[in-house]
Amino acid sequence: MDNCTVYYRKALAIEKVSLQADRNEQVSIIGANGAGKSTILKMIVGIVRPSEGKVVFNGENIGGLPPHRIVARGISLCPEGSRIPQELTVFESLELGAYLRKEKEKVKKSFEEVFQLFPVLKERKHQLGGTLSGGERQMLSLARALVSDPKLLMLDEPSLGLAPIIRGEIFRQIEKIKAKNISCILVEQEAAFGLKVSERCYVLANGRIVMAGKSRELIQNESFRHTYMGLD
Numbered sequence: 001m002d003n004c005t006v007y008y009r010k011a012l013a014i015e016k017v018s019l020q021a022d023r024n025e026q027v028s029i030i031g032a033n034g035a036g037k038s039t040i041l042k043m044i045v046g047i048v049r050p051s052e053g054k055v056v057f058n059g060e061n062i063g064g065l066p067p068h069r070i071v072a073r074g075i076s077l078c079p080e081g082s083r084i085p086q087e088l089t090v091f092e093s094l095e096l097g098a099y100l101r102k103e104k105e106k107v108k109k110s111f112e113e114v115f116q117l118f119p120v121l122k123e124r125k126h127q128l129g130g131t132l133s134g135g136e137r138q139m140l141s142l143a144r145a146l147v148s149d150p151k152l153l154m155l156d157e158p159s160l161g162l163a164p165i166i167r168g169e170i171f172r173q174i175e176k177i178k179a180k181n182i183s184c185i186l187v188e189q190e191a192a193f194g195l196k197v198s199e200r201c202y203v204l205a206n207g208r209i210v211m212a213g214k215s216r217e218l219i220q221n222e223s224f225r226h227t228y229m230g231l232d
Helices: 037-044 067-072 090-097 104-117 119-123 134-146 164-178 191-197 222-228
Strands: 002-008 011-017 026-031 052-054 075-078 152-156 183-187 200-205 208-214
Touching (some): 011 052, 026 037, 026 191, 037 152, 067 075, 075 134, 104 119, 104 134, 104 164, 119 134, 134 152, 134 164, 164 183, 164 191
Parallel strands (some): 026 183, 026 200, 075 152, 152 183
Antiparallel strands (some): 002 011, 200 208
């Protein structure tokens, strides 16, 4: 995305934001609540549109496309709060994630892979989404995004609201996803984990990029460590 600005009605959400995720690269976005992090992901997947700037994916400007056409191009969003349909079973939610795919054997393989990644989902595959625990819903949200076979996977606060032990399990599974050679943009409230799993990091404040660089270098930056990690 290049020089993008988004307004919600007359309220400025992000201003002149540029960021890049290369093929098979893991990128994290860090910032306080309300900084505009989720807006960036929603804009990339077409839920909101930029008033200025371009969103380019595989050389194509996708900024004006509807979400279903963007998803068909290989972009998948795991939204904040999981957003799992309560009336669908685990298996039906996964089928919904794979809805645009036509190759039955490849879809079957994707299901097998996410069940290996999240064994509890295989145990619960006939259970309604509304009866799952918070951690299980987050796992299902991640699995649903993965079965769409994304080239770019976007994760919006996957650990939000989870107990520490469950958050740790989600983090371990995200690290496994990293090994699948999928480009990933991670928005995460826990800066230390965002830096751990990403090659590059962008820091957002009041809708603007205020700091950016390689994750291993940012973690050594005194100002960053103090402001975003609470370290001296």
